[in-house]
Amino acid sequence: MTQISPSLVTLGRATQGSPVEICAIQTSPQERRRLLGLGLRLGSVAHICQGPNAQGVVLQIGSVRIALGRPWLEVIAVRQRPCPAAPTLAEKRV
């Protein structure tokens, strides 16, 4: 496990279903620009839809779903945020 700071973990250690804040991206300027184009930047809040697993991870930022291959799991550091409250029955019916 690559523990970057006490409150940060690599994306590979984040939990499925939880929102995370992107805190560090350790890669080349070109690759950072590529992630920026997809909407992934420092401070973005992403929901982990699938993974992290052997394939990588699927994130959702706003309404955009982004698939990241496994090599990204160790170069992106995130801070886990508390999960938002589950929608109430009334909200689900809307």
Add this chain to the structure above:
Amino acid sequence: MPISAGGPRRVIALVGNPNSGKTTLFNALTGAHQQVGNWPGVTVERREGRLRLDSGRELMLVDLPGVYSLLGGGGLDQDIARQYVQSGAADGIVQVVDVGNLQRHLLLTHELLELGGPLLLVLNMMDEARARGQLPDLDALRQRLGGIVVLPIVARRGEGLAELRHALEEDFPRADAHLPPLYPPAIQDILSVLRAGTGDLGPLDRLRTLEGLAAVPPEHEQGFREAREAIVDKTGEDAADALAAARFAWAEETASAALPAVSDALPRDTWTQRLDRWILHPAAGLPIFLLVLYALLVSSFNAGAIFQDFFEDSSKALFVHGLGHVLLAAGLPDWSVQALAGGLGGGVSIVLSFVPPIAFTFLFLAALEDSGYLARAAFTMDRFFRRLGLPGTAMVPMVIGFGCNVPAIMATRTVEDPRARVITALMQPFMSCSARLAVYLAFAAVFFRGYGGQVVFALYLTGILAALVTAWLLRRGPLRGADRPLALELPPYRWPGLRSVVLHAWQRLRVFVLRVGKVIAVLGAVLLLLPGIGWVDGGLRGTDIDHSLLAQGSRALTVVFAPMGIGEEQWPAVAGLVAGAMVKEVVIGVMNGIYQRQESADLMAAYREPAIGAELRAAVLTIPAHGREFLKNLTDPLGFANIGDTAASAAAAGADHATLRGLAAGFTDLSAFAYLLFVLLYLPCASTFAALRRELGSRWAWFSMVYSLALAWLLAGSVYQLGTFDRHPSQSLLWLVMVLTVVLVFWWWWRRPGHIAMAETHILGRGPGS
């Protein structure tokens, strides 16, 4: 970068993020009036089309590659788009935006506003926004964008296109003085100073340099250094982070001014999320992917086969027999009738026979692309292909290659990374196409009864192994370089639009027929001519196949095949290989012709008394017959079920009894297997070669030719020599030492740095430093 020669026609460029619906809009506006080519010096597809407006004026629309940003991180596509929009070749730019992802798409708008040219914003997929209750305030958006034209459309349904066409009648405006600042004042001031000192650089090149995405020109080193230091002083961040943060803030403010507030929480369960749970599942994703590819294979090749004989037989009736009859009646000599009708006409017939399976492949692929599934398939397969340095997208062409290598090579366009795309295309000729299966079936019927299935399966596996070894070698030779980890957007699932799918498939098919077809027709004139004419009585005349140029040439060539146990008496098999270089389907056909000893056949009879009407009727009747076969073959798309049944195998391969007897007399089990190995690996057929040349350029096409021929010869020869080692140990040992020497010399030559630079500069279309 001029678009087309001459004329005062206005040129409008379509720009947009991937999945914004840009190409759908391009298709909807230009219909069939499109030209597809490559951008100069590179293999990125360039599409332009004519648009006639209601006033009668005509526009040229250029569909630029889909990019998230013009600044960096996007590879060759992005370089092309940036160079084009900066060149000023277009009179205006239309940016296509998915209104559902407005904020992110506005990042590209920010870069286009930076350029300051005429810009029109098209908000696509308004129907989905309507369904979500997220309709944008268009006036607020126009105001935030400095008064440029903003139009809502649904490209897939044609909604809003009349208004767009109307807007295109006139020059559309640039953002006016009311455009709010693109950067915070502190950064804006620094950029103004930098702009004044670096006026020779394009606006986007200046930003790229400032952000460390391009090398600083020596004469501007001081200016950029000062600008970077000033940005750090003012913001506490480096230039790249500060500028990115400023753009995101601008896009966020602009989007929130136009759209109702959206919750930060994960949106409620949608169809896309529910489907992705299965399709992207680490365990279930792979079988689902294989199922989809199986459906692709069945639909493309079995459905294509329903019409294949119709296309082949009817075109043969018209372009071979019909044309031959007309030429004969015009008094042309026999040999020239053979050349023109049998050669050129035969070439056209072969091209047309490929049309049905390729058309179905393109239709199915276009539908998959439109549906949003291909991005998921790439993610699912990525973990397996990454080990070879290839992205997951490389799997799709490989599977298509089992049907036909030509559409497989064209399908490599879905591979984003240019290095990986070259490698994936060069792997395709080793995938055992359906034409090669015909040869396997004939030999299995004679030599491998009882275990034909295993032999054919081993050949398929050998092909896959050769493809994987080729990828490995290329990664360690001229195409060395860091892998780009997969990062892609997963678009929401959508029903493919019929018009868009058909137009997309038609464009690809047209390229195949016109460009690949030319090569096949010319080679056809040469290779189909050889069995029909020979040097007889001091001149070139129509003759029987035994005295043809093909027979004379094939006999001379048998010496090359001696290491794999093929002697002069098996020259018909060598002739099959020579003709098979044109198209693998004809290997057995040529052997049939030779083994039947066509001495009694009158070669010109079909031209003198053609039965064109009867041939056309028979061609039409093949459609219902093959339709019934299609239903029967749904469970066996590759036709393996015929293996083990001699009669069925021979029938499926099209081999007659004379051919089977001839093979049995001339080959042993071992030499037959060596021959099949050679058939599997040797030269890509003419259409595959043409496709490689078009997609990768002549150098790689010739490399594939020489490499596969050498690999086939060395491997097939080694199998035979090892199998017969006890009979002639010194000869076999000499062969094996020679093979080892060739491999070592190749390895040394292969890893020379000069090759890597050559590949970078000439093949991938970019300099080594970029």
